[in-house]
Amino acid sequence: MKNYDQLLTDLAPQKFGKKGVIWTIFLVVVIIAGLLAYIDQVIKGQVVTNMNDYALWGVYISNFVFFVATSFVSTITVAVLRLTKNAWRTPIVRIAEIISVAAIIMAGLTIMIDMGRPDRLMNLFIHGRMQSPIIWDVIIIPTFMAIALLLLYFPLLPDFALLKNYFKNTKPKLSKWYGNLSLNWTGSDAQKSIHLKSIHLISLLIIPAGFMLQTVDAWLFSTLFRVGWDSTNMGAYFISGAAVAGIGALITVVYVIRRFYNLESYITDLHFDKLGKFLALTCLIYLYFNINEYLIPEFTSKKEEITHLNVLVTGEYAPLFWFVIVGGLIIPIIALFFKKGRKPLPMFFISLLVVLGSWWKRYLIVTPTLLHPFLPIQGVPKEWHYYFPSLHEWLITFATLAMCLLIITILVRYVPVIPIQRTADEQEELETAKNIKS
């Protein structure tokens, strides 16, 4: 029992303190700025963006793809590590589930920002046609969202019951909330058995759902004729890229939470070491698909492909392209090969670089392709030959990123970031094992 008390004081949600409050206010301010920009966009039309009839999609779409990719984190860590029986996952799965939920919610919201007529959203349900890849997205995003929410909520039941008792005297109101959310969890054997089965089923479900989500996202592009998108590589390319973005985001958030809540005894160097190896593996796979994506067209040298590749490799997008490839993939891979590179602090910077690279990578997938259509760009204003997001677009994009972080922050505030019950169970198991040995 003493064990539980210690765990609860360590892991039960705590008040933010000054730093946390400042952080939250900062996020809210960024969101409000974005909201104002969005209202302006709705009133004036998307003329406030720098998009045009050639660069017809911009940072909204690449940001959307980034959110979709990041939501893959629960598939690749929670589910895959569970099914492969990697026991070290316990202290990081809850954070992964939280990121996944936040990212998929924001993906659903960001795609609407790009719509010219958000007021006609219901047309997607009234007049939806199955043959359009956008309808596939309309189906898979809510499906994935539901599964991701369940994957976060179900394992939380025992923890909510614990928190209900923990806060009974200090915060009766909060305790009542936790009580309601725990769905009368008593911890009986029957409940435990159903609980375990359900979690297993949900983690089985989220793997195909995650793969479908990433693939549909890839197909939004590869079902079109455009050079740079018209590739059979896209599905696997997006899935592996999503794994990189997801794990990168996970490590960054894990590091920050660990420091903020002083969880060094729960999230240890071992966990970072394991996560580092996992990130290196996914980066290698993604690099492999990148080589496929760029090297083969370079080899066959079709005229349009070469024009597109030259813009990326040596042209106006070259600095960004090489930052993404070298900074976002090659340097992390090399650094993660060394044991010192897999220590918490270096890992934090590496994964920050990976996340940044992942975000710009989506930008590079969306924008340059559109600026090289089959017929030359003629008869339109000179600005239409280029694209860089306008102030409105940046404000709105930062607001969506801030909103994602705010959802994570709120969840971290009210939900135990490390599963309490599971940690206690595992410690018990460990002790009994020790006792048997001695």
Next chain:
Amino acid sequence: MEDNNKNSRRKFLDKGLKLGLATAIGGMAISKISKLSAKSNTSTGEFVELMTTDGTLIQVDSSEVVEVVQTCDTDKKYNVREGMPNRKFVMVIDLAKCKNALKCQTACNKHHYITGDHAWLKVYKMQEEEDTAPYWMPTTCMHCDHPACVTVCPVDATFKRRDGLVLIDNERCIGCRFCMAACPYSTRVFNWSEPNQGNMEMEMEMEGSCHSSPEFAGLPSVKGTVDKCDFCPHSIDKGELPHCVTACPNGVFYFGDKYEDTVTNGDETLRLSKLLRDKDGYRLMEGLGTKPSVYYLPPVNRLVDFEDGLEHYTEYKSVENTEES
């Protein structure tokens, strides 16, 4: 006892309802009949002289003269999404004749009230390679038989008709721009802001034209939706050729019906199959499998000098600024 009671109540309700229904129908019928008879009875004795369609004068009682209510869809059976029955519209563009006079573009911009920065009809300055000859290439919407834009539209806002036209219902379009990304010919334009179409509304009313039909693209254009060349079904309907065809001084554009196997540029009417065979007609990007309805005749045996067209060429402009201030 109770059962019996219930039964009788049910019967009463049933009969009552039936009787009520019969009365209502009867009443409606009687009122209709009385109206009909009333009409023929009240002749005023005043006569109005009218001319029939074949030119003979007739006298009609003034009470019989009823103003015809002008409706937009005079023929209720006509379905905008089905199109004109038994037609298949095609266009042939003879590159040998084009010298970038741009009258087509001006006419198109004017009649569709295009106010954005991007014309629906463009004349490209083309040159495949350094060693090959340059030429002028007008493009409209290709009205493909396998339209990539229609395939990807999530809400069926852009659609393909039996008569070959690909049109947009801009009252349904959600503005996702997926169709624009799908179109390999970059033919679609977006209304990024509220289109300022000037006194379009008034002018259209004066002409007695209809509004808000996919057959009249751009009339009016709608903010946040996609527009493009509509092949002018409103002109075809009146027995006229599309605006670009009639405006072209060089007879570059031929328009016609594939089923009738004829196309015309206003001056000469030709057999479509023979024209395409004799002059090696082709379509743009055939390899993509889009099956366009617009054919091109290669720029051979040119009657015009390429250089002549440079005079009108503007790389960064396709719509004249019509702002009156």
